[in-house]
Amino acid sequence: MSGFVCLDVSSAVSSSQLSGFKCEFGDQGSARFDALGAWCSAHLGDDFFRRLVDGRILKNNHLDSSVQAEGVQARLQLLVEQFRGNPEFLSRAQFELISSVPDSAFSELDALYPQTYPEGVPVLPPDRYRDWVVPVTTGCPNGQCSFCVFYRDKPFQVMNPSVIGTRMVNVRRLVNESRSGVFLGSANALALPFHSLQSVLSLIQTEFPVLPKGIACFADADNLSPKVRSRLKELAEAGLSHVVVGLETGSSVLRGAINKRGDTVPTEHLIRELKQAGCGVGVTVLTGFLAADDFEQHCQETRRFFERVKLDTQDRIYISPWFASDEGKPAQRAINEMAQMKATLQTVTRARVTAYSSHNFYYFT
Template identity: 35%
Template sequence: MELLRPEATVLSLGERVLSFDREGRPYHYFRQGLTYKRALDGSLHLRYREGARRRRRLGEEEALAVYGEILGLAEAHLRDPERRAEVLRWTPEALWDPTPYRRAYPWPVSILPPDAYLSVVLQATTGCTWNRCAFCSFYQDRPFQKRSPSAFQEHVERVLELLGRGRLLRRGVFLGDGNALALGEPLLPLMETVQRTFPGEPVLGFLDLFTGMKKEVSWWARLGALGLRRVYLGLETGHAPLLALLNKPGHPREALSLVSALKEAGLSVGVILMVGAGGAAYAEAHRRESLWLLAELPLDREDVVYLSPFQEQPGTPYAALGLEGLPDLEAELAAWAEALRRMGLRVARYDIREFLY
């Protein structure tokens, strides 16, 4: 059975389901318990269960074989002439080719919040203003740079060229990289470009605590008038000694004034906490003081607390500390989530291993 949606083409073939964007590129393929997802850079990622949830990025030979299988199924079963033409103009090699992606994103998109995976990512900056967190390896491959209005306009045009009609699948704009909302006045012409190009689309972005607390309510209201709707705040923990260990500047309680300013400006907030950071040595204080702080924040049903299972990245200063991890991270996540729901807060899981753009 073929489902012809304005934004996608879906083939349902019993135990196989294939989904294509309106450029004809497959983005999801389910086959007998295996889920394949194609990223915009052409890479193919496999998700499956083998006891626990497993994930891996396919190598070129295996990916080309799966792309060939997908195209073969489309050729055999897709009947609508317009959709057939969209899909069958591709070859496995063209689907694998990262060149179009690299034209739009010379520095790749490193991470997004889970509810922004289908946003259009526009990099007002590349890298991170701080880039010294002990646990983070996302931006070690690039310097922090801000784009001029002309460079940003060129970037926007290349992103639109990459997406083509695949843009129909996407909702909202995520302003990257790691801390684009820290730019101050240079951000305004870039936001105006986004507003002109994506009228009415909500704009989302990351914000660090130590930069955000320097801004007044009027600044956030100004950005809200240009389309900003949600700010993701990497709080990580409410326990000050652990925050210092993670080498994040500032104090957790500074989030009180920042979140109050964001809410007064009419913005929604995503508060990110890393469950398991600090390992067994910090677990009790991390949970207790984080929950105390969250209870004081002026959050409502428009806001979300994201619980991220901590993933130690090899080669980082944090990994060199040799801290003992939690014996059961999933149980700890469940305890956090239950406590937050009892407080009336919205809770979502934020697993960085699931990221795919």
């Protein structure tokens, strides 16, 4: 039995604390569990399994529909049985949590997911991958961007407050462990009316009282009420800490060509207003979504945009290589342009410039 060690024992005892815990099984592997004892990730033998919030399983970094969550839990239950009654390595509470998870728990979570996330969780900024995602809207108020693979032509709808409250409870059942922040889903939560936003932020502060990274969301400068714009400071005081604004390119001409509003000035103003309100800012930039001949203009005008808009070290620029939904991954040109764009922007901004590929985003338990 040597080599079996459970970490974070005390925090696992009370599921109300929402803390997960990790166990190590010597040369047989290790696993991380949520606060109710359901596995989240597991090294078993030579294989590494990760459970996604939507119920799918990654085995050795590839989706594998032949692996069932309950099957992995059963293997782990057999493993902890070997260490039953050994308080040096496994608390009784942890043993009981892991052992008491029934097969039906995973099918219940699978059923809960589409009720909670009607349009899934298609993408998050890379520094917010481990947030609780609380859906407050569906669709996008713009919905016209020619390159958009996530929300194009999906009508924008604001959920009513009772639905949002129910979904917050569901989120805590689906992601039953501590997370450091909340992300308001989906495409543009800042398009909510001011008082709805205030209510949502207040409800989150009650439901998720400990949030070191605060509350974040996506925003689009062209779909924002004047009232929200003028009262951003109140939203920041209510917990809004980071807003990710869709720029894509600093070129007004090229923005117009992809069905975004051609004028970048509203985006510049919104970024300044957010910073004055005390919010951290993220800005998205794409590569590979324009003709190759347009890249130089895209790169230089985006550089000039960030020369005008002063970002700080707490801010982020996310550069993502675009891909068509039927391609599944970005083309090499998009990746090369991403590297060139990153090197260019790093010369003019204090923000952290992050290259990331949204095509391999998974929302993990």
